[in-house]
Amino acid sequence: MKTNLSSRIEALLFVAGDDGLTPKQLQFLTEVDSEELQAGIKELETRYVDSVSGICLKELAGVFQLVTKQEVAETIQKLVENPTVQALSQASLEVLAIIAYKQPITRIEVEDLRGVKSEKALHTLAAKGLVQEAGRVEGTGRAILYGTTKEFLNYFGLKNLDELPPLPEESASDEDDDTDLFMTNFQQTFKEEIKV
Numbered sequence: 774m775k776t777n778l779s780s781r782i783e784a785l786l787f788v789a790g791d792d793g794l795t796p797k798q799l800q801f802l803t804e805v806d807s808e809e810l811q812a813g814i815k816e817l818e819t820r821y822v823d824s825v826s827g828i829c830l831k832e833l834a835g836v837f838q839l840v841t842k843q844e845v846a847e848t849i850q851k852l853v854e855n856p857t858v859q860a861l862s863q864a865s866l867e868v869l870a871i872i873a874y875k876q877p878i879t880r881i882e883v884e885d886l887r888g889v890k891s892e893k894a895l896h897t898l899a900a901k902g903l904v905q906e907a908g909r910v911e912g913t914g915r916a917i918l919y920g921t922t923k924e925f926l927n928y929f930g931l932k933n934l935d936e937l938p939p940l941p942e943e944s945a946s947d948e949d950d951d952t953d954l955f956m957t958n959f960q961q962t963f964k965e966e967i968k969v
Contacts, residue, residue, distance in 0.1 A: 778803060778813035779820065786830070786839045791927075793838035834926035834933060861897075868894040869903060873925070873937060877907040877918035895919065903928060 781803050785794060794802070800810045814830070814837065821829045827845040831838055841849050861869065868891050871883050883891045898904040907920030926933065 777816075778805060778809065779816040782810075782813050782817055782837075783839070786837055789838075791838065793833070793836035795836055799837065832932060833930065834923045836923070861901075862894070864889075864891070865894040865897050869898055869921075869925075872898075872904055872919050873921050873934070874940065876920040878920075879910060879916040879918055881916060883919075 782799060785799060785802055796807070796810060796814075799814075800807060803810065803813070805813070818830045827842055827848075828839050829842050831840045867887055868883055871886050872878055875882070875886075880891060880895055883895070895904065902922055902924040904919050904925070905922050906917050908918045909915040910918060921934070925931075931937065
């Protein structure tokens with residue numbers, strides 16, 4: 774009995790787990806050409822959409838993965854809840870936003886934008902696999918440059934960095950007089966770079 778291509782793709786993605794597989798890897802493993810692979814992927818997507826399955830096929834950061842559907846998120850959450858796992862702190866989110874939009878960027882540049890130390894937040898983000906070393910600055914000291922990872926894209930459900938939401942424009946009204954220092958510095962820096 775010959776197994777159809779979409780079933781073979783499904784089995785490969787199941788075994789690959791969170792790492793997923795790129796189209797090139799799937800093409801190599803299934804020994805089909807690009808057109809056949811696309812047809813198999815489309816068939817698998819359709820199969821999941823048309824079923825009551827709790828799984829769907831998703832492409833994140835150029836990698837195909839089998840993931841759970843949003844409708845069953847509450848059920849899955851009960852299984853994976855762990856009191857030691859914490860959500861990202863406000864400081865970590867601020868640092869992550871700066872890195873995402875300004876990468877590659879040094880810790881000192883992040884701290885200049887935030888106005889406070891960011892070493893602990895950077896350490897937390899690196900430990901969670903959301904940021905990584907993206908090289909070093911030329912010259913004295915050779916400071917580490919930070920950038921986001923594939924895990925960052927997966928965490929926020931993005932295919933690539935182009936899907937990051939645009940930075941908000943400065944509001945013409947004075948309703949937001951209590952805007953924090955971080956956002957003011959963050960937006961000002963981006964405006965200055967656009968002018969250059």
